[in-house]
Amino acid sequence: MEEEEAILFWDEFAQDYAQIQQESSLQIAKEVVAYLLDQQVFPISIFVDFAAGAGRYIPAFYPxxxxxxxxxxSKEMLRIIEETIDDPQNKLHLIQQSQSDFLTTDQHWPCIFMAMNPALRDKKTLLQLRKKTDQLIILRTIAEVENVFQPFEEDPVAEKELQLNTYYKKWLSEEAIEWRSCQFEYMVKEEIDRDFFHLYFEDEYSLEQRKQMVQRIFGESLTVESHTKITFELLLSR
Structure with missing residues (x-):
């Protein structure tokens, strides 16, 4: 039932998720390509983009x-890939398959890449994935620090997600499996209006609390600049 609920969630969220990724100005895909070229992962004959989502990395990796x-x-995620990403050389294969089904097949792959896979949460699954490939590549966000909203938000679930790469490295090391890593940092800036900030926390804080928060962040200014520092880490095990 959990898997069915997850599929339903991602099918319904697919369009919004794709839109969010399209609006992102981060150059992470291009930087990952440069790293994989440097590590002689690329070029490669067969490449698996597992939990590919809306295909954010396909255009950069495709050549x-x-x-x-x-x-x-998610069939909706794959439909978005089919409708939005060009495949001039007919080398893109779209496969709808759950992680559990993928792991139970006997097929061994030259390379498996996954970015922000929400279902990779335990040592057993990590080791199963590592066993299925000559090269396992995992990309995750490991830190996200913002100066306007974040001081007033507590999200233990999100904080735990940021720690997953730490666990992956620990689990691989426990099994004497070699890995290397590379980090990519980005700064995103956005102008925030004080009225928007006030409304953003309407359901979480009282009017008096929000007035104090606005005074703390904005002072007498009508806008402030939000700075978000995002750090990605790529793990490569082979």
Whole structure:
């Protein structure tokens, strides 16, 4: 039932998720390509983009792959890939498959890449994925620090998500499996209006609390600049 609920959630969220990714100005895909070229992962004959989502990394990776397998359990995510991403060389293969089904197949892959896979949460699954490939590549956000909203928000779930790469490295090391990592940092700036800030916390804080928060962040200014520092980490195990 949990998997069915997850599929339903991602099918319903697919369009919004794709829009969020399209609006992102981060150059993470291009920087990952440069790193994989430097590590001689690219070019490669067969490449699996597992939990591919709406295909954010496909356009950047596509020129360096002979056969590209985008695998996701959401049919809506795969539909977005089919409708929005060009495949001039007919080398893009879209496969709807759950993680559990993927792990139970006997097929071994030259390379498996996954970015922000929400279902990779335990050592057993990590080791199963590592066993299925010559090269396992994992990309996750490991830190996100913002100066306007974040001081008033507590999200223990999100904080735990940021720690997952730490666990992956620990689990791989426990099994004497080699890995290396590379970090990518970005700064995103956005102008925030004080009225928007006030309304943003309407359901969480009282009117008096919000007035104090606005005074603390804005002072007498009508706007402030939000700075968000985002750090990604890529793990490569082979």
């Amino acid at each position: 360096y792959v002979n056969e590209y397998y985008a695998i996701d359990f």
